[in-house]
Amino acid sequence: MDIKNLPSTTKCLVDANIIIYHLNKLSTDCRIFFERVARREITAYVTTTIVAETLHRNMLSEAVTKGLAPATRTLNYLKTNPAIITHLTDYITSAERMLLLPLKILESNVSDISAGHALRSMHGLFTNDSINLACAQRFGIVDIVSHDSDFARVPSINLWSPTDI
Numbered sequence: 001m002d003i004k005n006l007p008s009t010t011k012c013l014v015d016a017n018i019i020i021y022h023l024n025k026l027s028t029d030c031r032i033f034f035e036r037v038a039r040r041e042i043t044a045y046v047t048t049t050i051v052a053e054t055l056h057r058n059m060l061s062e063a064v065t066k067g068l069a070p071a072t073r074t075l076n077y078l079k080t081n082p083a084i085i086t087h088l089t090d091y092i093t094s095a096e097r098m099l100l101l102p103l104k105i106l107e108s109n110v111s112d113i114s115a116g117h118a119l120r121s122m123h124g125l126f127t128n129d130s131i132n133l134a135c136a137q138r139f140g141i142v143d144i145v146s147h148d149s150d151f152a153r154v155p156s157i158n159l160w161s162p163t164d165i
Contacts, residue, residue: 001158001159001160001161002160002161002163003018003029003030003033003145003160003161003162003163004029004032004033004163005160006033006036006042006143006145006160008036008041008042009041009042009043010042010043010143011042011043011044011045011140011141011143012042012043012044012045012141012143012144012145012160013045013046013047013050013132013133013135013136013141013143013144013145014044014045014046014050014103014145014146015050015129015132015144015145015146015147015148015151016046016050016053016054016057017146017147017148018030018033018145018146018147018162019046019050019054019098019101020054020057020058020061021147021162021165022034023054023058023094023097023098024058024061024094026165027162027164027165028164029162029163029164029165030162030165033145033162034101037101037102037103038101038102040102043104044101044102044103044104044145045103045104045105045106045136045139045141046103046104046105046106047105047106047107047108047131047132047135047136048105048106048107048108049108049128049131049132050132051095051098051105053128054095054098055091055095058090058091058094058095059085059088059091060074060075060078061091062088062090062091063077063078063084063085063088066088066090068084068087068088069081069084106135106136106139107135108131108132108134108135109135109138111134111138112131112134112135112138113131113134114134115134115137115138116130116131116133116134117130118134119133119134119154123150123153123154124150124153125150125151125153125154126150129148129150129151133151133154133157136157137156142156142157142158143157143158143160144157144158144159144160145160145161146159146160146161147161147162147165149161
């Protein structure tokens with residue numbers, strides 16, 4: 001479903017890709033979504049895993065953008081050249097901007113890990129997605145804002161996606 005049609009008063013889990021598109025100014029739909037979140041029209045949740053995933057992806061992106069690492073095998077390159085990581089700072093600024101957004105942060109727990117396994121088995125989700133979804137379900141959240149179509153395989157949730165990416 002189109003993110004622009006997300007009803008007011010919805011409480012939703014926001015995937016890392018939506019935050020990244022917003023922080024990197026890649027999507028007008030995501031900017032408008034976060035403007036609605038800022039006005040408290042929508043209650044947006046993230047898990048600690050989503051926060052970490054956002055930081056990780058932005059770190060890798062910064063290394064490539066600054067020409068400090070190749071666009072392919074970036075992670076492996078940084079693992080073998082860890083001194084490069086000490087020179088990356090933009091992703092931290094980006095994270096600070098993310099934490100200024102009115103996001104409610106949920107902690108995953110042991111039951112989410114177990115429930116995540118069931119979601120992976122039923123719907124073919126990757127590990128982080130399944131644990132994030134299990135955490136959301138524990139809090140009664142059924143609306144997911146993501147550009148990851150894998151969530152569309154889960155009939156018990158509503159997937160809201162930007163249309164300009």
